[in-house]
Amino acid sequence: MNPNLDRLHPYPFEKLAKLKAGIIAPEGISPIALSIGEPKHASPGFVQDIIRDNLDKLANYPTTKGMDELREAIAQWATARFELSPGTLTADRYIIPVNGTREAIFSLVQAVIEPTADATVVSPNPFYQIYEGAAFLAGATPHYLPCDADNHFIPDFGAVPGSVWDKCQILFLCSPGNPSGAVIPRDTLKHLIELADRHDFLIASDECYSELYPDENNPPEGLLQTCAAIGRDDYARCIVFHSLSKRSNLPGLRSGFVAGDARILGEYLRYRTYHGSAMPIQHQLASIAAWGDEGHVRENRIAYRQKFDAVVPILSEVMRVSAPDAGFYLWPETPFDDDIFARDLAANENVHVLPGRYLSRTIDGHNPGENRVRMALVAPLDECIEAAKRIRQFIQQTR
Secondary structure: OOHHHHHOOOOHHHHHHHHOOOOOOOOOOOOEEOOOOOOOOOOOHHHHHHHHHOHHHHHOOOOOOOOHHHHHHHHHHHHHHOOOOOOOOOOOOOEEEEOHHHHHHHHHHHHHOOOOOOOEEEEEEOOOHHHHHHHHHOOOEEEEEEOOHHHOOOOOHHHOOHHHHHHEEEEEEEOOOOOOOOOOOHHHHHHHHHHHHHHOOEEEEEOOOOOOOOOOOOOOOOHHHHHHHOOOOOOOOEEEEEEHHHHOOOHHHOOEEEEEOHHHHHHHHHHHHHHOOOOOHHHHHHHHHHHOOOHHHHHHHHHHHHHHHHHHHHHHOOOOOOOOOOOOEEOOEOOOOHHHHHHHHHHHHOEEOEEHHHHOOOEOOEOOOOOEEEEEOOOOHHHHHHHHHHHHHHHHHHO
């Protein structure tokens, strides 16, 4: 077996299941899951109709590169959304459809990393665990940058030694962040592009939460948007990941895309030809329709806005918590150890959250997820309000 498999940590939800093993939920209290970031809003009906109407396409092999029409739909969406220079993000060279961001993040790292002794992948901490696992299995070593409240949950990139950047082959960004929801501003992204040029590494920006934001007039900045603002229309050393999972409530469709540096994507496409991960044709047709419609996405944002407006005031009575810049998570402080908090909350109130330390690594004695929990406001509004009230009651009773 690949010896790097032994470097993989248990997935956060494996740890959570072990933590809650043996708990007997109180009778008469229905469970409310805020632990998993799986959208629960209704999937668009027109997407379901397209899949149903095209089931005959199951008889056809899809191509690795995807349909021309899908790549063009993505190019049009991204150009409009991120204010790109018209005609620069061409469908043929700068976009590859993928089966969701998890698959794409993992496979891109395998294609890009040159497995030298000091190969390094720089990652935020906390982080989406695929960043770390992909690095390990590519023969690289992660270098973790803490995301703490005193820097608005954005890494202090200025504190990273030049020796780390010299070894870095991929810098992962997550903006809006998971779990904090923090959005990296343009000036910081410009600085990172300068660092990438100076030290010759790839910036891989996970932007799967970019379409869930509170202010309709202020969507989060994207990495390619910063490229356009500085005239970097070849998107050199910049790659972004996007998905329909959160934007359109379609996690089961497994549909997203990778866009950016054409030189990187040309080699990545060659890798994917062997990797064997083409998107089914009926899913591509459904994705074309989803990327072309903004109405259902605006409705999605309204629904999340209502939840934050209702839940944050309730929790604020007993916890330090605030609405995020974007995304659908809350990242509050806990009054005692986060894992004990999550265990006892499940046991007493049948509300399920994810301990922050399960999303982070302890580096030099510091774990930036410690004494925080991630709450995904994915359940219906009434359940989110009920969960907030139970959490408030739980904390009041433990004081």
